[in-house]
Amino acid sequence: MIVAALLPAEARARLVPFALLAVVAAALRAASALLLVPLLGGLFSQSPRAALPWLGALAVSVAAGWILERHLVIRSFDLGFAMMGSMNQRLVDHLMAVQIGWFGAERQAQAKRALAGAVPELFASTVNLATQASICVALPPAIAIGLLFVAWPLGLVALAAVPLLFGALLLGGRLMRRAEADFAAASGEVAARTEEFARSQLMLRAAGRTGTSGTPLGDAIATQRRSGLRILWFALPGTLAFSLAMQATLLAMVAVLALMFTQGTDDAVRTVALIVVALRFLEPLNTLSELFPALESTRAAAGRVLSVLDVPTQTKPERDARPGPAAVAFRNVCFAADGKRVLENVSFVVPAGTMTAIVGPSGSGKSTILSLVARLLDADAGEVEVCRHDVRGYRPDTLMEQLAVVFQNVQLFEGGIAENIRIARPQASDADLQAAASAAGVDEIVARLGSWDAPVGEGGGALSGGERQRVSIARALLKQAPILLLDEATSGLDTLNEAAVATALSRFSHCTVLVVAHRLETIAHADQIVFVEAGRVVESGFRESLVAAGGRFAAYWHHRRDAQRWQMQHSHAGALRDRMASPAGGRTSVT
Amino acid sequence: MARGFQKTMMTALGATDHVMTVLSVTDLTPGFRRIRFSAPTMIDGRETPTASYVRLWAPDPKEPGKVHQRGYTLVEPDAATGQVSFDFVLHEPMGPASAWAAAAKPGDTITASYYMFHKFEPPEDPEGYLLMGDPAAIPAINAILGVLPPEARVVIILQAHAPGDAAIPVTTHPGADVLWTGPGTGALAGAVPHRDWSNWYAWVAAEGAAIKELRATLNRVHGFPLSDIKHAAYWMRGKAMRLRKEAGPSAGETVTRDQPTTQPPFVPIAAANAAAPAAPRPRWRSQRGVELLGSLRWKLRAAGALQGLISLMQLAPLVLMAELGRRLLAGEGRWEVLSPLILWAIALYGAAATLSAGLMLWLHAVDAQFGHTLRVSIVTKLARLPLGWFTDRNAATVHQAVQEDAGRLHYMVTHAVPDVVAGIVTPLAVILYLFAVDAALAAMLFLPLIAFVALYILMMRGVADKLVEFANWTKRANAAASAFVEALPVVRVFGGDGRALRAVLDGQAAFLNGWQRPMAGRKVASQLAIQPPTFLLLITAAGCWRVLSGGMAPADLLPFLFLGTVFGAQIMTVMYGFVPLREAKQAARRIGLLLEEPELDRSRSSRELPPGPLGLRFDGVSFGYRPGKPVLRDVDLVLKPGTMTALVGPSGAGKSTLAGLPGRFHDVTDGAIRIVSGETEIDIRQLKPEALQRAVGFVFQDVRLIKETLRENIALARPGATMAEIEAAARAARIHERILAAPRGYDSVVGEDARLSGGEAQRLSIARALLADPPMLVLDEATAFADPESEHLVQQALSALVGRRTVLVVAHRLHTVTHADCIAVMQAGRIVQSGRHQELLARPGLYRDLWQAGERKSA
The missing domain is CATH 3.40.50.80 (Nucleotide-binding domain of ferredoxin-NADP reductase (FNR) module)
Incomplete structure (x- = not known):
């Protein structure tokens, strides 16, 4: 069962006694119900006092049930806490080891929901539902078996009804779930289309397409309306299946009792008492059907947790490799994400103490190269070497000791600025930290926020993108690892940021540097250019010789130089407008 | 009110006492005294919303030992020192709190409880x-x-x-x-x-x-x-x-x-x-939500009534069975006596099931209609709002309305009302029936309920404090999980171990353990009190006693055995059933507020575009998002037909706001913007909205593509455009080749098989503008350098788009607009300088300062 998968191994053993005790508790409840037969027999007889011993027995079994159920709930707390503790640890451990490449925005949200929402929900369900639900599952068969001894024909009917009733319950639930999912999907589509509609107002109004007929949004609304009614084709049989099964069962049980009564097998008192038992038999199923939505949402929560735990993790080597000179090498590296090829046979070498700039159009796979070096992703084929060893040969800590990394979209931890920089080298002195920070232009941010300990907000939200990158550069400066991996920001490059990037590059001038470069200055300073296009290295070498060769890089270089000098002005060639068909209806244009 | 009952109730409902010690006493006026307290257990860093108050337990001046509760607003709470002040009004004759305060001196103590935050939560943007x-x-x-x-x-x-x-x-x-x-x-x-x-x-x-x-x-x-x-x-x-x-x-x-x-x-x-x-x-805008639900009111009432009937019909067979039992016991075992009861029971069961299905069908039909009307009115509304309304924040408003609130209303219409009605009618009918059968025994059924309520109250002791604490933990866990997941690359690179997140999650678990486990015993006791076996034992025991003492006929026990256990199980259903109803009401209120957003004024918008080349005139334009906070002040600017005007200036000067006004993103608060054609001048508010949108095109940095084919994205403004026209526009915008490289060329769908980079999306939107061919154009120059790698292509596309149109460009890099016919320099919402590049450079002023700063930067 799904619960078992969520429990730590040592707690899993506790599930069996829990289940057994739940069965005993159900048996006690069944006994209380069955005791009604002799009790009522006595009460309705000539000497009603004959009922008293049976009443005593009933009291004993109900009281024993109380004690047992109380004990079960307490046990469910143990299970719940064991589950919560182990779940939290396993999720964090697992996420620490998965390929970062697994994380798109959607999966990030999934992981967050699992961590913060699903685990407490599972705890709450374990504590609140486990006892009730397991007793209610075990109770109908328990009463049915008991009935075999009291009135066997009725017992047989009950026993036969058990699978029918549970089947109808599950079928109804499934149909209902299916219907709700359909409806939710249609509603989600309408909502997404409405949001798109809101975002695109400027454009849609210019197009005069703001109505609901003949537009994608109009279609989605119409679809949703239809599916709102279609939900019934699933929901109706879903609810009917269960209530029909319940009524059919009751009818069958009453029929058997009537038959037994007319044939004289049972007297009136026994017949009436057995009707009461039959009602008791159906009662837990009603309870279960009321618990169904809660059980469903527990199932969904467990599914969310398991889906995160199912993500494959990266391998760790048995023995740690020993880093050699600080070089980086790619040998025939291939990498694909979501079935799409990102890098194909990429090979190049960054000799120790030199700087290589990776250049190319956006979406060509430049940042992926850096992620492979830092082992945030693992190559599908080929080798990525850092300090003369395949990155997969290092323990994570050893690899990271070789690298100082500045990413493009920098995330900060909630906490102060100083704290965020210090993470690069926790034992660094305050003087070192300040030096790194002011070299990266972080003191300006500190001046703005007023303190080194001023909170940077969730994910660094109190800082601009450029400021976050400066904090990240300060981290790299403080770390002073042998290899610098730098992903220059494409947008929001302000003067201070450019200066910080330049400082970082000059501080690492004697180290090995691999930089995804956008600034022409950075490209100009590189010892080697690796030009990447559509996941392949198309050219590499010295800038001067590549420019002289007149290939792809040369074209890129010239375009970029020209772009910097571009000026916006009216075209006097003005050819396009004249070539295009004149616009429709009542419009005047400037010619 | 005296301590007695009220204090006990409050304590039971979750108030915890905190002792506060007087630190200082200051009289702000002769009758208004501020007392500073040390209250470390109360001011412990928990959230204290604006105007939240606590209850002070003021001693009765006459009767020692008796206390009175008074609400006092927290003044200057300081979590770091655990101090807080309260202000007391000292009036004659004095109430107990005033009397206490009048005599208070440093070192005195008084107790206080948190109870129900008095949060200041006005609706958004009241008048x-x-x-x-x-x-x-x-x-x-x-x-x-x-x-x-x-x-x-x-x-x-x-x-x-x-x-x-x-x-x-x-x-x-x-x-x-x-x-x-x-x-x-x-x-x-x-x-x-x-x-x-x-x-x-x-x-x-x-x-x-x-x-x-x-x-x-x-x-x-x-x-x-x-x-x-x-x-x-x-x-x-x-x-x-x-x-x-x-x-x-x-x-x-x-x-x-x-x-x-x-x-x-x-x-x-x-x-x-x-x-x-x-x-x-x-x-009041807030009333629109009530009106929204008003259309449903009689239908939901009818549904509630029908559900009530159905619930009774579902109970009736049980009553009939009890009657059947009674007749059996009375020896009337003949089929003619029993059969009508059985047939009635079956008929009622069947009828209830049929009606129930019918009710469900009807409610879904009602919901489908309601949801449809709702969605159409939201969409219609969106199309009428000023374009400036569509900010990121309001995108969240739309999301909330169409994703979450619409769902809540769906649930309310289809499920919540019948659930609540069934939850109330069933136990009520049962108890009334059972009272009719035997009042003494029926009264006994309240015992487990009383026990449940008592245990529940006992369990909720201190829960108010704990719930606040729990909400804090949840918030912290969410924040820590977000931070951890988002910073995962950094965590990995710097050898972190997720310690912060683990600590928060462990803390949350420990808190839950410390809070929930001691409650477990009471919790299970309260639940057991209303479980069927408890009712069964109670009914049989009390029944035996009543029968043996001769107070009740044995047969009267049957209705209790048939119906008595239904009673307890419904309590929780009803307790939880009201939550979705309340949520739906709030959802309706939020949607109502959206539907009441002020619309763009179109009352005078009836005129067509004048013929001839078009220009624009800003005439004494002022604008502010909020009254009293102008963003633009008295702007005069003329865009002659076929000229290029550049807006420059420091960020926050109002350039983008000004650039949006010609498209009526917002309407000016003062002055006017006029379309100029020869001698004709028309206020843009008098133009038909479609005419205005045709006259002025916008290309901004943030590009919106819709989830349709690339062709449809380009042809959006002119759905009738031929393929040749679309291709010509795409070529001129330097995006044609890229489109051909996509899996299905022009038929590739955005977000499915066409994933465009920033620069590519820019070019696509430029192609769109080219095809729409507006005589006037508002551009953001930043568009050109959003994607350095394809900057030159975007620039070529922009050059093609500019053509010979009347252009207003928001410029960030001065050197790109040195050829403009007019450069307007903005500062703090005003145009402080304007002229050609050379003229502006020749005289001292903001433009020259900005230009020189730019030169230094690039040097």
Whole structure:
């Protein structure tokens, strides 16, 4: 069962006694119900006092049930806490080891929901539902078996009804779930289309397409309306299946009792008492059907947790490799994400103490190269070497000791600025930290926020993108690892940021540097250019010789130089407008 | 009220006592005393929302050992030191809290409890805030004034109980008018000026009876919906203060006194009222949600009634079976006697099932219609809002309305009402029936319920505090999980181990353990109390006793055995059933607010575009997002046909706001923007919306593609365009080749098989603008350098787009616009300089400073 998968191994053993005790508790409840037969027999007889011993027995079994159920709930707390503790640890451990490449925005949200929402929900369900639900599952068969001894024909009917009733319950639930999912999907589509509609107002109004007929949004609304009614084709049989099964069962049980009564097998008192038992038999199923939505949402929560735990993790080597000179090498590296090829046979070498700039159009796979070096992703084929060893040969800590990394979209931890920089080298002195920070232009941010300990907000939200990158550069400066991996920001490059990037590059001038470069200055300073296009290295070498060769890089270089000098002005060639068909209806244009 | 019952109830409902020690006593005015306390257990870093208050337990001055509770607003709580102040009004005759405060000296102690935060949560953007109260409410009013935005309109009406009260310091607020009225229960109610209060939000706190009268007046006379009045009775006249007579002038009379210089000018209320014209019936945006649900009201009521009937029909067979049992026992075992009962039972079962299915069908049909109308009105509304409304924040508003709130309303219509009705009708009918059978035994059925409620209350002890703490833990866990997941690359690179997240999750688990486990025993006891076996034992035991003592016929026990156990199980269903109903009401309110957003004024928009080349004239244009906060001031600018005008200046100068105005993103607050064609000038507000959209095209940095084919994305503005025209536009925008490289070429769908980079999306949007071919164009130059790698292609596309149109460009890099026909330099919402590049460079000023700074940067 799904619960078992969520429990730590040592707690899993506790599930069996829990289940057994739940069965005993159900048996006690069944006994209380069955005791009604002799009790009522006595009460309705000539000497009603004959009922008293049976009443005593009933009291004993109900009281024993109380004690047992109380004990079960307490046990469910143990299970719940064991589950919560182990779940939290396993999720964090697992996420620490998965390929970062697994994380798109959607999966990030999934992981967050699992961590913060699903685990407490599972705890709450374990504590609140486990006892009730397991007793209610075990109770109908328990009463049915008991009935075999009291009135066997009725017992047989009950026993036969058990699978029918549970089947109808599950079928109804499934149909209902299916219907709700359909409806939710249609509603989600309408909502997404409405949001798109809101975002695109400027454009849609210019197009005069703001109505609901003949537009994608109009279609989605119409679809949703239809599916709102279609939900019934699933929901109706879903609810009917269960209530029909319940009524059919009751009818069958009453029929058997009537038959037994007319044939004289049972007297009136026994017949009436057995009707009461039959009602008791159906009662837990009603309870279960009321618990169904809660059980469903527990199932969904467990599914969310398991889906995160199912993500494959990266391998760790048995023995740690020993880093050699600080070089980086790619040998025939291939990498694909979501079935799409990102890098194909990429090979190049960054000799120790030199700087290589990776250049190319956006979406060509430049940042992926850096992620492979830092082992945030693992190559599908080929080798990525850092300090003369395949990155997969290092323990994570050893690899990271070789690298100082500045990413493009920098995330900060909630906490102060100083704290965020210090993470690069926790034992660094305050003087070192300040030096790194002011070299990266972080003191300006500190001046703005007023303190080194001023909170940077969730994910660094109190800082601009450029400021976050400066904090990240300060981290790299403080770390002073042998290899610098730098992903220059494409947008929001302000003067201070450019200066910080330049400082970082000059501080690492004697180290090995691999930089995804956008600034022409950075490209100009590189010892080697690796030009990447559509996941392949198309050219590499010295800038001067590549420019002289007149290939792809040369074209890129010239375009970029020209772009910097571009000026916006009216075209006097003005050819396009004249070539295009004149616009429709009542419009005047400037010619 | 005395401690006794009330205190016990509050403690039971989750209040915990905190002891506070007096640190210092300061008299702000002779009758207004501020006492600073050390209260480390109370001010422990938990959230203390604006104007939240606690209950002080003031000792009774006469009877030792007796205490009275009083609400006091937290003043300057400081979590670091665990200190807080409270302001006391010292009036004769004094209430217990005042009496205590009057004698308080450092070192004294008093207890206080948190109970139900009094959170200041006005609806979003009310027209203004009406704050009313007596001196006791001033600390809370001060707290509220401290958080209201400075541009908010505020009317404060304060009631003076004693002549010195007007000297009590009230926080100054630039938009606030302060009125004082005299003592008396009806004084506050009588002091509300007659005016149009539409969409105002009222916050009132004073003596109980005064509040009651005030609420009624605000609601009936001034039209305030009760949901837009937040009220609190801080004390009760005659009850709490045990005043037998009211001191001071009678109700409604204005107190005249020397006006302290620190006070805002005194406004005689009678005069203000007399001056007000008879206002039309005011309207509140917040009421739109109620109207929204109004269309459903009779249907939901009918559904509720039908569900009630169905519930009874579902119970009836059980009643019939009990009757059947009774007849069997009476020896009437003949088929002719029994068969009608059985047949009726079956028929009722079947009828109930059929009706239930019918009800479900009908409600879904109602919901489908309602949902459809709702969605269409939202969409229609969106199409009528000014373009400037569509900000990121409002994108969230739309998301909330269409994703979450619509779902809540769906649930309410289809499920919530029948669930709640069934949850109430079933046990009620059962208990009435059982009372009819045997009242004594039926009364016994309340025992488990009483036990349940008692255990539940016992369990909820301290829960108010714990729930706040739990919410904090949840918030922290969410934040830590977000931070961890988002910073995962960094965590990995710097060898982190997720310690922070683990610590928070462990803390959360430990908190739950420490909170829930001690409760487990009581929790299970309360649940067991209402489980079927408990009822079974109770019914049989009490039944045996009643039968043996001869008080009841044995057969009367049967209805109890058949129906009595249904009773307890429904409690929780009803308790939880109301939550979705409340949520749906809030959802309706939010959707209602969206539907009430002010629309673009189209009343005068009837004119077509004039013929000939088009230009634009900004004539004394001022604009502000909020009244009193202008973003643009008195802007004059002329865009001659076929010229290029550049807006430059520091960020925050208002360039983008100004650039949006020609498209009526917002309407100007003053002045006008006119389309100029030869001698004709037309205010853009008089143009048909479609005509205006055709006249002015926009290419901004943030590009919106819709989830359709690339062809449709380009042809969006001209759905009738031929393929040749689309391709020509794509070629000119340098995106044609890229489109051909996509899997299905022009038929590739955005977001599915066409994933465009920033620069590519830019070029696609330029192609779109080329095809739409507007005579005037507003551009953001930043568009060109959003994607350095394809910057030159975007630039070529922009050059093609500019053509010979009339262009207004927001420029970030000065050197790209040196060829502009006119450069307008903006600063703080004004145009401070304008002219050609060379002219501007020749004279000292902002432009030259900016240019030189740029030169230094690139040097």
